Amino acid sequence: MSELLELDGVERTYPFFALRDVCLRLDAGQIMGFVGPNGAGKSTTIRIAMGLISHDRGDVRLLGHSMPGEQAVAKQGVAFVSDDVGLYSYATVGWHLEWVASIFPSWDADYASALMRRFNLHPEKRVKGLSHGERVKVLLTLALARRPRLLVLDEPTSGLDPVARHEVLAELMAVLQDERRGILFSSHNTQDVEQISDRIAFIDRGRIIDSSDKEVFLDRWRRLELELPDGVALPSLPGVIDVDATGHLAVATVNAYTPDIPAAYQCAGARVHGVQRMTLEEIFVATVMTSRKEQAQ
Amino acid sequence: MSASIIRPLILKDLYLLRPMMIGALAFGGFGIALMPFGETPFFVGWILLFIATVLLGIFITAVGVVTERKDRVHLFVLTLPTSPAQYTAAKLAASAIAFLVPWAILLSTALALIATTGIPDGLMPFLAALLFYALCYYSLYLAVALVTDSVMWSTLVIIVGNTIPVFLIPALFRMPGVSADPDPSGPVWTANVLTVLACEVAFSAAAVGFALYLRSRQRDFI
């Protein structure tokens, strides 16, 4: 079975928000980055995948098990980390490690110790005395040392300093050395998502607005810097989703780039000053803006 | 495999609730120890015993259910191979054990003490009804905690729960069978008393049962 997670046509309605037709698929050996504005439905989607929230319509399969009914079995191989998950305040970090170790036969004690050292955590410290970042690191340790087939992470690096983030990303990539394992993570840090994701999904206002291989995303999008001499009008071209023209200069945002596009502009009399690739953040913002415009029409 | 997660969950809760169980036994035990030594010591003794069982119920629920949800530790437990239903079942079982075991020990010890010493036997049904009230109080607080995060509701339960004894205790003294008479003429365990006990048990079960029903209808475990 190569699908670690599958959401098909998932819907859930709340008084002021609704998830509509959410489809996600994570194959073994892949990392999927899940990006969306606040309130877009990232956490809701992830919690539906984990069986914490029930869905109105659609299919959810976690490690092949139907959710939320079979979640107890499914979660033997799935670890979930979210920064709003708490730990027992008066117990120590070490107690948590021992307790979780006693539940999972796959627990790797050596790896757990190595992670503790790398994350600079002390087993005798009580959870009460931990900072937010330290608590997240403990949760990550508890998740990683179980060696789960699937890791589901909701904002795993939020609140972490750059050094800790660096360590966490290294550990996440180490997981992928085993091609049977996979990771789904949501993040606002588009730089991290851009760097380590194999697949990326964008969500806004309860809908998946785009989902693709990362390299395809980065290849498809360009920003063209154009100069328009007097009297020149830009033709409307397929693949160009926005043209921002002021005075004699214009910027065209393209989401289906081919070299034909700047050629067509040149034929129309415009000068192409630059063809820029776009960062994932820029692509994401442009995608959301376009989607919202379309929804409003 | 699904059954095997419930045991670690229960044991973990019992481990974390150990201090409360031991505290209740110590505090209540001290109260029981005072009882044979005269009227005033008996009076102080049963008050301590009553308070011990009431506090036991409140702390078990406050620590085991309320704080766990406030600190969002219940989400952590749900990252383990378990479902919301299993979590609730284990929570209920652990909570019940943590309360009922010390409670039963204290109740039976107190009753045995009364039966075997010079303390009037008519005080047995009184103590029993009182401790069964503590069971009601605990059940109601647990029921509310299982269903809602609302501080308003739990505060209401505590206020009501602490006020009822003011009326309950004098009423219990007036029941047939209950008396401080060292030489009771009739049976101690009268129908009235047994009815009161049965009602208290029924109320406890109904409160928790209703809470479980409401909880089973909740769609989101948050």
Added chain:
Amino acid sequence: MHTKLTISQADRRPMYLQLIEQIRRRIAVGDWGPGQEIPSIRALAASTRVSVITVKRAFLELERDGVIVTRQGRGTFVADKVDLGRDLRGQELDEHLVAAAEIGWDLGLDAEALAARLREIVERKDEKRT
């Protein structure tokens, strides 16, 4: 075997191109000799903290250019070619020139304009060196 490659976040070029350049450099300086096995895609992805799909893309292009060779079930190896070092640098130059030509075309420069620009830059660099 030296497996360290570095991806710079400040470098605006696509990550797969950076990887290709880094791998070519390793081979050119002799750290990865002809016929020698190189780290697997996943091992490289983990050590550089870059997605597997990006490393795969880099490997695909390097294989297409004959720089590396994948033997089914055995791993990936540097191609057995004599004098790969010099050849590789030459190929690297060609790659850069192709990229420059593509950008020039996007900007509407023809071959002469591109050559003129290159001459300008080389002359400026020579000035700085003296």
